Structures are given as C-alpha cells and as structure tokens.
Amino acid sequence: MTTADDRAYPGNGVDGPAPRFEGLRALFINATLKRSPEPSNTDGLVRISARIMREHGVQVEEIRAADHEIATGVWPDMTEHGWDTDAWPPIYRQVAAADILVLAGPIWLGDNxxxxKRVIERLYSCSGLLNEHGQYAYYGRVGGCLITGNEDGVKHCAMNVLYSLQHLGFTIPPQADAGWIGPAGPGPSYLDPGSGGPENDFTTRNTTFMTYNLLHLASMLRDAGGVPAYGNRRSEWDAGCAPDQDNPEHR
Known part of the structure; x- marks a missing residue:
C-alpha cells in the first residue's frame, strides 16, 4: 500500500535532500505601530520565517507598513480620490510580484x-483587478500570518487575517499561522530579555511549519500554473459566459 510518504512529490524532502525553492518570491508586511528603527517584537517572528525561506533559495522582501504613508481608502490609488500622497501603489506592485504574502503584526485591545487593518483594506482595494487568466488578481498566491502580543487574541487575530486573505483570492495552506503571547496583562514582549519568546518551542515549531507549508503550496501552485481557471474567471462572467449556463451569444 502506497503511503503519502512514499509518493514522489519532489519537494517534500522526506527521502532526499532538503527541497529548494529558487524562483519563489515572498513578501512580509509587518503591521507594527512602530516606525523604523525602533525595535519591533513582531520582527522576531518574521526573522525566523524569512531566514528559513532564504536558506531554501527564496527571494524575500520585508516591509514595515508604518514607515510608509499609506492612505486610507479602498481604491488602488487614493491620490485619484483626494489624497495628496499614497504609498500603496508601489507596495501593491511588490505584493503582485510575490508568490507568498505573510502579514505580521501585534495584538492591541485583543485585535489586530x-x-x-489598513493594509488589509488596501489589499481589498486591488482585489477587483484581474490576472492574465481573467481571474481575480491574488489567485495563485498563498498567504499566512504571524501574530505577537502579551494579551489574549492570537487566534482571533489570525482568523481575521486568514479569512480576509482567502476572501481576496489567496490560497491558505494548512497551519498557516503562528504566534507568541506572553502572560496576560502588562508583561514582557517577545524580544524582551527573559520573556522566553525566542526559546518557546511551540511558537518556533508553528512558525517553521507555517513557513514550509507556504513554500510547498506556493511551489505546487507555480508548477500547476496557478489555480485552474475553469468556473472562476471574472472576465468570462462579465462577458455573459458563465460556466454551465447557456448563452448562445457566447458559445
């Protein structure tokens, strides 16, 4: 009987050398409230995941959103809607070039x-754009999230982020989130001396599993040419060619 471990998926690294993922690109957006160069505890988890990706040949970029003047709104370029400046359009170009997007951030008042929230709103602003297959723009890309804090809310924040990403068209692999949380109430943050965060096996394990799951799924989607386009093409639907519906004008 053939088991999953016996099957010859070339990227599983079970019976051979560690897989390589050259050609994949990953983007981490850190949604800390702190501007550079102020230390960000969320960067501590980002570094673990980004290091693994780089060691496997992935091109990795990191953005701290607070360093950029991202306008409020739900249009791709808010300078066309009354804002003097908007840093989102060049950030979106980095999102569009990435196979993997990881949103990372802290917990405040039990929430993201x-x-x-602004980053997700601006991702939403571009979700109506289409790819070369006529699908929504984020099809064929995978998403994950990293959450840090010293108060309850890791799973709540992760649910919100991952739901938002899949709703916009990203594909979410198994166990696509990881987080660290200190003692409830005021206390040490992830990178504070003596916090136990960087040494926490549960957090490091989940971050590692998330990273590899993102890499494997992104590689599979790339090799498959993205998500199959039958039945999910907005361009076809708008043209009156909805699948499985008779329309003599578009046969």
Missing amino acids: SSVM
Whole structure:
C-alpha cells in the first residue's frame, strides 16, 4: 500500500535532500505601530520565517507598513480620490510580484493593529483587478500570518487575517499561522530579555511549519500554473459566459 510518504512529490524532502525553492518570491508586511528603527517584537517572528525561506533559495522582501504613508481608502490609488500622497501603489506592485504574502503584526485591545487593518483594506482595494487568466488578481498566491502580543487574541487575530486573505483570492495552506503571547496583562514582549519568546518551542515549531507549508503550496501552485481557471474567471462572467449556463451569444 502506497503511503503519502512514499509518493514522489519532489519537494517534500522526506527521502532526499532538503527541497529548494529558487524562483519563489515572498513578501512580509509587518503591521507594527512602530516606525523604523525602533525595535519591533513582531520582527522576531518574521526573522525566523524569512531566514528559513532564504536558506531554501527564496527571494524575500520585508516591509514595515508604518514607515510608509499609506492612505486610507479602498481604491488602488487614493491620490485619484483626494489624497495628496499614497504609498500603496508601489507596495501593491511588490505584493503582485510575490508568490507568498505573510502579514505580521501585534495584538492591541485583543485585535489586530490599526496598521494591519489598513493594509488589509488596501489589499481589498486591488482585489477587483484581474490576472492574465481573467481571474481575480491574488489567485495563485498563498498567504499566512504571524501574530505577537502579551494579551489574549492570537487566534482571533489570525482568523481575521486568514479569512480576509482567502476572501481576496489567496490560497491558505494548512497551519498557516503562528504566534507568541506572553502572560496576560502588562508583561514582557517577545524580544524582551527573559520573556522566553525566542526559546518557546511551540511558537518556533508553528512558525517553521507555517513557513514550509507556504513554500510547498506556493511551489505546487507555480508548477500547476496557478489555480485552474475553469468556473472562476471574472472576465468570462462579465462577458455573459458563465460556466454551465447557456448563452448562445457566447458559445
């Protein structure tokens, strides 16, 4: 009987050398409230995941959203809607060039930061754009998230981020989130001396599993040419050619 471990998926690294993922590109957006160069605890988890990716040949970029003047709104370029400046269009070009997007951020009042919410809103602003197959723009890309804090809310924040990403068209692999949380109430943050965060086996394990799952799924989607386009093409639907519906004008 053939088991999953016996099957010859070339990227599983079970019976051979560690897989390589050259050609894949990953983007981490850190939604900390802190501007550079102020230390960000969320960067501590980002570094673990980004290091693994780089060691396997992935081109990795990191953005701290608070360093950029991202306008509020739900249009691709808010300078066309009354804002003097908007840093989102060049950031979106980095998103569009990436096979993997990881949103990372802190917990405030049990929820995602205001910066995280703005990033997701601006991702939404571009979700109506189409790819070369006529699908929504984020099809064929995978998403994950990293959450840090010293108060409850890791799973709540992760659910919000991952739901948002899949709703916009990203594909979410198994165990696509990881987080660290200190003692409830005021206390040490992830990178504070003596916090135990960097040494926490549960957090490091989940971050590692998330990273490899993102890499494997992104590689599989790339090799398959993305998500199959039958039945999910917005361009076809708008033209009156909805699948499985008779329309003599578009046969």
